[in-house]
Amino acid sequence: MDPLIIPQPDTIPVSWGWFQFLLLVTFPLHLLAMNAMLGGLAICIIQHLKGGTVQKQLAHRIAIALPLVIAFVVNFGVAPLLFVQVLYGQFLYTSSVLMGAFWILIVPVLIVAYYGAYLYDFRFARLGSAGPIVAAVVFFLLVVIGFFFSNNMLLMATPEQFGEYFSHQSGTLLSFGQPSFWPRFLHMLFGALAVGGLFVALLGRFRKSIKPDLAKHAEQVGLSTFLFLTSVNVMIGIWYLLSLPKELMMLFMGNNVGATITFCAALLLVVGALVGAVKRKFWLTFYHALGLVVVMTFLRSYLRSAYLKDVFTLNELEVVPQYSPMIFFFVTLVGGIVCIVWLIKKTKNVFTMELERER
Amino acid sequence: MNYPVWFLPETGGGFLIALISILHVFVSHFAVGGGLYLIYAEKKGLKENSQAILDFTKRHARFFLLVTMVFGSISGVGIWFIIALVNPAATSFLIHNFVFGWAAEWVFFTVEIAAAFVYFYMFGRMDSKTHLQVGWLYFIAAWMSLFLINGIIGVMLTPGSWAENLDFWAGFFNPSFFPSLVFRTFIALMIAACYGYLSASFTADRDVRIAMTRFSAKWALVTLFIAIVSGFWYLSVLPGQSHSLVMGKSPTIAAVLPWGAGGLLSLLVVMLGAGIIRPSLNLKPVAGIAMVSALLVMGGFEWTREAARRPYVINEVMYSNSIFKKDVADLNQNGYLRTALWVQNKEVSEENLIDAGEELFLNQCYSCHTLGGRNNDIVMATSNMSYRALVSYIGKIHELRYFMPPFAGTEQEKSALAAYIAGGLHGKDVQKPQQVDSGTGKGVALFEEKCSSCHAPEDLAGAFDGVESDEIVGMLKTLDEISDEMEAFGGSEEEHKQLAAYLSGQEEKEEPEKVIDGKAVFNTHCTMCHNESGIRWKVSNRERQEIFTMLGKLDQLQRAMPPFRGTAEEREALADFLNALNQGGQ
Secondary structure, three states: OOOOOOOOOOOEOOOHHHHHHHHHHHHHHHHHHHHHHHHHHHHHHHHHHHOOHHHHHHHHHHHHHHHHHHHHHHHHHHHHHHHHHHHHHHHHHHHHHHOHHHHOOHHHHHHHHHHHHHHHHHOHHHHOOHHHHHHHHHHHHHHHHHHHHHHHHHHHHOHHHHHHHHHOOOOOOOOOOOOOHHHHHHHHHHHHHHHHHHHHHHHHHOOOOOOHHHHHHHHHHHHHHHHHHHHHHHHHHHHHHHHOOHHHHHHHHOOOHHHHHHHHHHHHHHHHHHHHHHOOOHHHHHHHHHHHHHHHHHHHHHHHHHHHOOOOOHHHOOEOOOOHHHHHHHHHHHHHHHHHHHHHHHHHHHHHHHHHHHO | OOOOOOOOOOOOHHHHHHHHHHHHHHHHHHHHHHHHHHHHHHHHHHHOOOHHHHHHHHHHHHHHHHHHHHHHHHHHHHHHHHHHHHOHHHHHHHHHHHHHHHHHHHHHHHHHHHHHHHHHHOOOOOOHHHHHHHHHHHHHHHHHHHHHHHHHHHHHHOOOOHHHHOOHHHHHOOOOHHHHHHHHHHHHHHHHHHHHHHHHHOOOOHHHHHHHHHHHHHHHHHHHHHHHHHHHHHHHOOOHHHHHHHHHHOHHHHHHHHHHHHHHHHHHHHHHHHHHHOHHHOOHHHHHHHHHHHHHHHHHHHHHHHHOOOOEEEOOOEEOOOOEHHHHHHHHHHOHHHHOOOOOOOOOOOOOHHHHHHHHHHHHOOOOOEOOOOOOEHHHHOOOOOHHHHHHHHHOHHHHOOOOOOOOOOHHHHHHHHHHHHHHHOOOOOOOOOOOOOOOOHHHHHHHHHOOOOOOHHHHOOOOOOOOHHHHHHHHHOHHHHOOOOOOOOOOHHHHHHHHHHHHOOOOOOOOOOOOOHHHHHHHHOOOOOOHHHHHHHOOOOOHHHHHHHHOOHHHHOOOOOOOOOOHHHHHHHHHHHHHHHOOOO
């Protein structure tokens, strides 16, 4: 077997644990926003196609929220992508070049999808029956982006594929031929669609005081969607687990204490979320699902480390200490959070006043 | 060499970076300046108690949101994607050094997005005071994004002491930080004014259109003036080589500057004529001209800034082809291919000469040169160079043309690269320089090795007639004094004599009486930058004598051109040739 080609990593300014922490804090934010975007849009299309007053109202509410959600999907994606580049740059830059032709396509595809989302929002009524078509195109484009991301994340974790560079110099290598690709991708997709159901239910709740029917319908649709798709996703999850190389699978079956405990926690959270959905208890379902998304990012992290452990561990990263920029970042972060809380507070005041007026 | 090369032979990564980044900066600067514009437009509406102006401001805010949130933010991510694909080594190096600068920028980006949404969606729903505070919060967050990115981008052009110590703060507050920050701030405000001018042209209400046109034009002119002044400040802090490149030594910059200057002039005319004097002339096509002009100004600046750090991607640290400056000496000694990760030919041999050369091209030249594309096509650039000339030229490429990185590798690797270009791309004869130790033929071999990249034998025919060999030996030792484009001949005493013998005609030449061929002179001296059709246009309508005179002061005609290095006879022959081209013949 040819030796693996793996670039030398650059030095990092603080211990890798900080970056891992920041990655694990920011990535769930991206996932939650992404789930709201994909799942919300899918439900939106179906509701729009079904017709009926309350269904159309719900579709419109989702359409209005969609551009905002996309903005935060992108924004919350920036931070984890930055931190993962610091930790695993030598793998991620390489895999990105190997699939460069597709990777760069994400940019124009996202621009088109994003403008499509605004078109759907701003012209919701005027588009008429073309509305769901526009929304479906946007949905398709967003799934395509997810497909490319899944390819890259798997490709970066499997450097044994890197040698194929010499026959893919124009950046056309993808990893969907690997046995674990499709279950991995579908697990992510179905998870997103399921959690998106909860976002829809949440969106309805914001209008509960003035549109109780809409809120009730949104919750009913959202929880049903979550229940059904999560049940399916449990099956896909098992498929995914079995598709992994045995050594990696066993990581979650006792070979690694941390991974096994996290996996068990995920299973408990799934059960809790499903029970909540069956009993139609929104907040019970919501918090379990929230915890599940966070725990899933831990599982991904364990899996990535295990994929790469023969060629690289984070301990190998050389630290050339410079802590003051990190302190600067944390100060900025606190300031940023204060600003956003202020914005939310001021906006909430407006909504409260308007709702009181409408009542 | 640490990362694979994304190979798009005819497109080239540089073109993609330029395309995405120029469009992005045009919008991202709008995102910064536009915040302040909205605040003052809203204040104007409130102060004049004009609902029509407030309506205009809201419409403009919607346009602003659609342009900056969608195209601006996604193309910003696009730049990150494309630089990581085209130059992963430099991107990784910068990301790892400035990760917390970028992370802080992400925080401001988040605040920016949230504030922009609140500003737009709460327009007319929130009390004016709070609404304006939201506008200010947006503008401050956006400007802080500029502040942070400015520091990181600046280090690539003017690294200062960071190049030595890699200290975050030394790099961030690099020598061009403040001039660049002031320049970009006012450029951002100027661009915002142009977008406002565009919005005004779409306004049906004539009074509002005129009021907001004048308002925008005043903004544009004042900010443009300050931007120009700060631009000179910016220029003054550039290090020597970068300064020279901007001032004309870089052909890339020289080609673009007239477009930027044209845009500037056009913008001034539009804003003054159809903004201040006759605002009613602000019709959609006129506003379109203003936008294109502003894009030319911004594009010209970005292009210049990028090209001014050549031959580096990170000035004084990493060359454009991802080779660290500090590694070049080692690579010259131990070989590039042996060290590079993403190559299949680890050694150069007779059998793999061209394949190894191709890999060297991919790793060392492709970052700036396409293969058959429009951007810096290597095939065009080398079409008239022989294998031997290329071997010699590649070896001193950085000395002859500062903006090109030095070749990093062994003599064998240099030959392989030359073989790929001459043999692989042009199908020319690829023979190793003759290995002759002494006697007849050694002088020829030395000439081919040391001189033929710039001189053909026939070019020098007659130049040394009647000159003693000893005198020629002396001249060979002081070639660098004759022209700064040449370096002193570095051979042994014996080689000096052998080459001198060849040049003086004592060593038998094949055709000593050969007439100098003007076309050959053209091929040797001019074809690196010009082709025949291009040069025909440049000498059109000029007399032969005028052409001859021009050849004597090329560096005065255009700073990017080196002085003509040939002999008097060659100059005559070249003038004849160009004159013949001018007449329609050859």
